[in-house]
Amino acid sequence: MNRFPKAYMNPYLAGIFLGVVLFASFLVFGHGLGASGGVAVLTGAATDLVAPGHVENNGYLVNLVRTRDNPLDTWLVLEIAGVLLGGFVSGLLAGRARPGTCRGPRIGVRARWGFALLGGAIAGFGVRLSRGCTSSQALSGGAVLSAGSWAFMFAVFAGAYMTAWFVRRLWN
Amino acid sequence: MFPLDIGSTLGHGWMNLFYIVTGFGFGFALERAGFGDARNLAAQFYLRDMRVLKVMFTAILTAMLLIFWSSALGLLDYQALYINPAHLGPGILGGLIFGVGFVIGGYCPGTSLVAAATLKLDGLFFILGMAAGMFVFGETVALFQGFWDNAGYHGEVTLQGWLGIRAGLAVLAVVLMAIGMFWGAQKIEARFSRGTGGDPC
Numbered sequence: 001m002n003r004f005p006k007a008y009m010n011p012y013l014a015g016i017f018l019g020v021v022l023f024a025s026f027l028v029f030g031h032g033l034g035a036s037g038g039v040a041v042l043t044g045a046a047t048d049l050v051a052p053g054h055v056e057n058n059g060y061l062v063n064l065v066r067t068r069d070n071p072l073d074t075w076l077v078l079e080i081a082g083v084l085l086g087g088f089v090s091g092l093l094a095g096r097a098r099p100g101t102c103r104g105p106r107i108g109v110r111a112r113w114g115f116a117l118l119g120g121a122i123a124g125f126g127v128r129l130s131r132g133c134t135s136s137q138a139l140s141g142g143a144v145l146s147a148g149s150w151a152f153m154f155a156v157f158a159g160a161y162m163t164a165w166f167v168r169r170l171w172n
Numbered sequence: 173m174f175p176l177d178i179g180s181t182l183g184h185g186w187m188n189l190f191y192i193v194t195g196f197g198f199g200f201a202l203e204r205a206g207f208g209d210a211r212n213l214a215a216q217f218y219l220r221d222m223r224v225l226k227v228m229f230t231a232i233l234t235a236m237l238l239i240f241w242s243s244a245l246g247l248l249d250y251q252a253l254y255i256n257p258a259h260l261g262p263g264i265l266g267g268l269i270f271g272v273g274f275v276i277g278g279y280c281p282g283t284s285l286v287a288a289a290t291l292k293l294d295g296l297f298f299i300l301g302m303a304a305g306m307f308v309f310g311e312t313v314a315l316f317q318g319f320w321d322n323a324g325y326h327g328e329v330t331l332q333g334w335l336g337i338r339a340g341l342a343v344l345a346v347v348l349m350a351i352g353m354f355w356g357a358q359k360i361e362a363r364f365s366r367g368t369g370g371d372p373c
């Protein structure tokens with residue numbers, strides 16, 4: 001493992017790389033990339049494991065885990081398995097795959113975990129409401145010029161910029 | 173010719189393998205871009221580092237141009253591609269809520285996976301939070317089912333369809349807008365950039 005992490009890829013170059021992967025997905029499957037959907041399926045499967053039968057009362061999760069024999073046999077889960085693998089290999093090659101917590105200069109490790117949990121919960125609710133995340137809506141829908149996806153994308157930036165000042169202590 | 177229907181031509185197993193490979197490329201690209209570190213994502217909203225905007229819009233531009241060029245050449249059937257239907261009410265409200273979670277938590281779903289994959293605990297906590305938020309959504313969606321299903325629903329409407337213009341013109345408009353944003357991003361960075369600060373995590 002490298003002692004010092006490599007520099008990141010030039011953002012425009014990384015964008016072209018990501019764009020080519022996105023295009024390949026459309027060529028092969030007819031749809032773009034996804035990340036939040038897989039997490040939703042896993043959430044449903046975990047719920048089913050902890051409280052068998054409860055998903056029947058959950059108006060959203062039930063559709064994710066009861067429509068197939070094996071709830072995990074879906075592209076949504078396979079794709080995030082690939083994302084984890086690709087992220088890990090890239091991080092390993094660049095010397096960035098090492099345990100840690102990414103946080104602003106004025107926030108403690110535990111507080112950072114708490115805010116990551118809170119932010120994740122808010123984002124998780126929002127992303128189901130909007131039927132997709134930065135990958136499946138903004139990137140994928142954006143590239144095929146879906147009007148709804150473009151509206152979503154600007155709403156995400158608006159929500160984040162409106163909140164940034166109030167939580168500046170987390171990052172500055 | 174494209175999109176392929178590999179599910180029926182090559183079978184389920186090959187299709188699954190292709191999904192894992194696609195995900196691999198996706199995760200690799202996100203990590204290379206620096207999105208495994210929440211500070212690089214949050215910096216976008218404090219105007220210090222416009223990496224998020226640059227990567228996102230370059231990716232959209234690249235894929236969009238390749239999609240419309242290949243469909244103009246008759247290689248790809250644009251009509252066969254999945255167009256996210258416009259649910260403007262829940263789409264915009266959900267986007268705003270998502271944006272709030274993004275700046276508080278420091279990740280979006282894909283990038284939190286990459287952070288967790290590179291052993292960042294804050295990424296793992298973000299994923300656990302997301303699962304909780306999705307569970308709560310499922311438990312409560314019945315209370316606002318009508319809003320979620322119908323508010324601002326316009327079906328699979330595209331920008332060119334909505335504006336009543338040719339697809340090429342919509343593509344050109346997006347390219348020009350993105351170039352303007354890149355130009356603005358460089359100006360903003362020149363003025364506000366202080367790096368992301370702190371040691372690697």
